[in-house]
Amino acid sequence: MESYDIRDAEKLVAELRIRANALGFDSFGIAAADARPDLPEKLNAAIAAGWHGDMEWMAETAQRRASPRGMWPEAKSVILLGINYGPETDPLAILGEKSLGSISVYARNRDYHEIIKGKLKELAGLLARRSGAEVKVFVDTAPLMEKPLAEAAGLGWQGKHTVLVSRDFGCWLFLGAILTSAELPGNTQHEESCGSCTRCLDICPTNAFPAPFQLDSRRCLAYLTVEHKAQIPLEFRAPMGNRIYGCDDCLAVCPWNKFASVSREAKLRARADLERPVLADLVQLDDERFRTLFAGSPVKRIGLGRFLRNVLIAIGNSGDATLLPLVEQRLDDDSDIVRGAAVWALRRLAPERASALSLAYLARESDSSVASEWTVELS
Structure with a gap:
C-alpha cells in the first residue's frame, strides 16, 4: 500500500476530499481540535439554565462534550462531513392535513446513523492507512458538538435556530465527524450569515428560542416528541398539531433552503408510507x-x-x-x-x-x- 509522509498533508486532504465525494458526502471540511475554545462557556450556560431538559447525559458528559480533546486528548484535527437530505416537497404542507401525521424529514427513511457511519469508517480507514495516524468516527452518538465544529470547518454556520445552515444545502445536512491524531490543514470558519432574518424564530409553535442562537429543549417539539419520556406538558399539546415525530418548522422556513437540491442518493429519499401516514x-x-x-x-x-x-x-x-x-x-x-x-x-x-x-x-x-x-x- 502506498504510504504518504504526513508532511504532505495538503495532498492527503485532497485525496480524502475526492474519496468523500465518491462515498456520497456533499460537504467536507477540517478544523483544529481546539478551534472552538468558546464552547465550554456556552455549553455550561445552557446546562445551568436547564435547557437540556431531561437529557441528563448532556450534563453528565459536559466536560468531555465541551472539547474534542476533552473526549480524546490525542485529537489534533476534526474532519466534518455532511450528506444532503433535502426533501422533495415542502414538509410543512402536511401540517394542514389533520388526518395525517407529520414525521420529521430526517426520520422518513433509514436511520441516518447507519447510513453515514459505514462511509465515515471507510474514509477514516483511508486516512489511517495513508498517514499512520489514529482515527475515531462519530455520528451523533458520542459527546461531540458537531454543529459548532462544522461551523469551524467551514461547512456552514449555526443559524438563529441553532441548526447548521449551509449556503449550498440550507438546513438539510446530516453530519458526521472523524477525529484524528494527524495534524491537518484546516478550513476557514464560516461566518454567520442570517442577517436580520428571524423566520425560524417566528414560526416556532412553542416559543422554544429564548433569544437568537439559543434553544430551550424543554419547549421544543423535536425534543418533546422524541426525547421526552413522560407525558407531553399540557401547554404544548395543542401547538403540537399533527406532529407525531419531530418538528421541521424552523428548518423548513429558512430562505437558504432554496439552494438545497434533493438528495442525490436514493437511500436518503423519503419512504412513501412515511410521508403521509x-x-x-x-x-x-x-x-x-x-x-x-x-x-x-x-x-x-x-x-x-x-x-x-x-x-x-x-x-x-x-x-x-x-x-x-x-x-x-x-x-x-x-x-x-x-x-x-x-x-x-x-x-x-x-x-x-x-x-x-x-x-x-x-x-x-x-x-x-x-x-x-x-x-x-x-x-
Missing part, C-alpha cells in the same frame, strides 16, 4: 406492527408507548370525531402515557362523552398522572 392507521398499531413499519427508521427508537402518545395528541388536535372509537380503545392501554394521552384526546374531541365515562375509568385508574387527565383544565 394516516393517524387512524397509526393509532391501531401493536408492538409487532410498530416495529415492522419503522424497521430501520429512527422512529423505532422511541418505542410504541411514546409513539402512540404522540399520535393520540395529534388525533385530539384533529377535530375528527369519527376517530373516537379508536381513542376509547386506548383508554385501557397498559402504558400510562398512552392512557393519559387517550384521555386528553377524548376530552378534546367529545367533552360530553368524556364526562360520561370519567367516573367509571377513574374508579379503576391506579396511576395518579392518568387520573389527573380526567379533571385537569384544558387550555
Whole structure:
C-alpha cells in the first residue's frame, strides 16, 4: 500500500476530499481540535439554565462534550462531513392535513446513523492507512458538538435556530465527524450569515428560542416528541398539531433552503408510507406492527408507548370525531402515557362523552398522572 509522509498533508486532504465525494458526502471540511475554545462557556450556560431538559447525559458528559480533546486528548484535527437530505416537497404542507401525521424529514427513511457511519469508517480507514495516524468516527452518538465544529470547518454556520445552515444545502445536512491524531490543514470558519432574518424564530409553535442562537429543549417539539419520556406538558399539546415525530418548522422556513437540491442518493429519499401516514392507521398499531413499519427508521427508537402518545395528541388536535372509537380503545392501554394521552384526546374531541365515562375509568385508574387527565383544565 502506498504510504504518504504526513508532511504532505495538503495532498492527503485532497485525496480524502475526492474519496468523500465518491462515498456520497456533499460537504467536507477540517478544523483544529481546539478551534472552538468558546464552547465550554456556552455549553455550561445552557446546562445551568436547564435547557437540556431531561437529557441528563448532556450534563453528565459536559466536560468531555465541551472539547474534542476533552473526549480524546490525542485529537489534533476534526474532519466534518455532511450528506444532503433535502426533501422533495415542502414538509410543512402536511401540517394542514389533520388526518395525517407529520414525521420529521430526517426520520422518513433509514436511520441516518447507519447510513453515514459505514462511509465515515471507510474514509477514516483511508486516512489511517495513508498517514499512520489514529482515527475515531462519530455520528451523533458520542459527546461531540458537531454543529459548532462544522461551523469551524467551514461547512456552514449555526443559524438563529441553532441548526447548521449551509449556503449550498440550507438546513438539510446530516453530519458526521472523524477525529484524528494527524495534524491537518484546516478550513476557514464560516461566518454567520442570517442577517436580520428571524423566520425560524417566528414560526416556532412553542416559543422554544429564548433569544437568537439559543434553544430551550424543554419547549421544543423535536425534543418533546422524541426525547421526552413522560407525558407531553399540557401547554404544548395543542401547538403540537399533527406532529407525531419531530418538528421541521424552523428548518423548513429558512430562505437558504432554496439552494438545497434533493438528495442525490436514493437511500436518503423519503419512504412513501412515511410521508403521509394516516393517524387512524397509526393509532391501531401493536408492538409487532410498530416495529415492522419503522424497521430501520429512527422512529423505532422511541418505542410504541411514546409513539402512540404522540399520535393520540395529534388525533385530539384533529377535530375528527369519527376517530373516537379508536381513542376509547386506548383508554385501557397498559402504558400510562398512552392512557393519559387517550384521555386528553377524548376530552378534546367529545367533552360530553368524556364526562360520561370519567367516573367509571377513574374508579379503576391506579396511576395518579392518568387520573389527573380526567379533571385537569384544558387550555
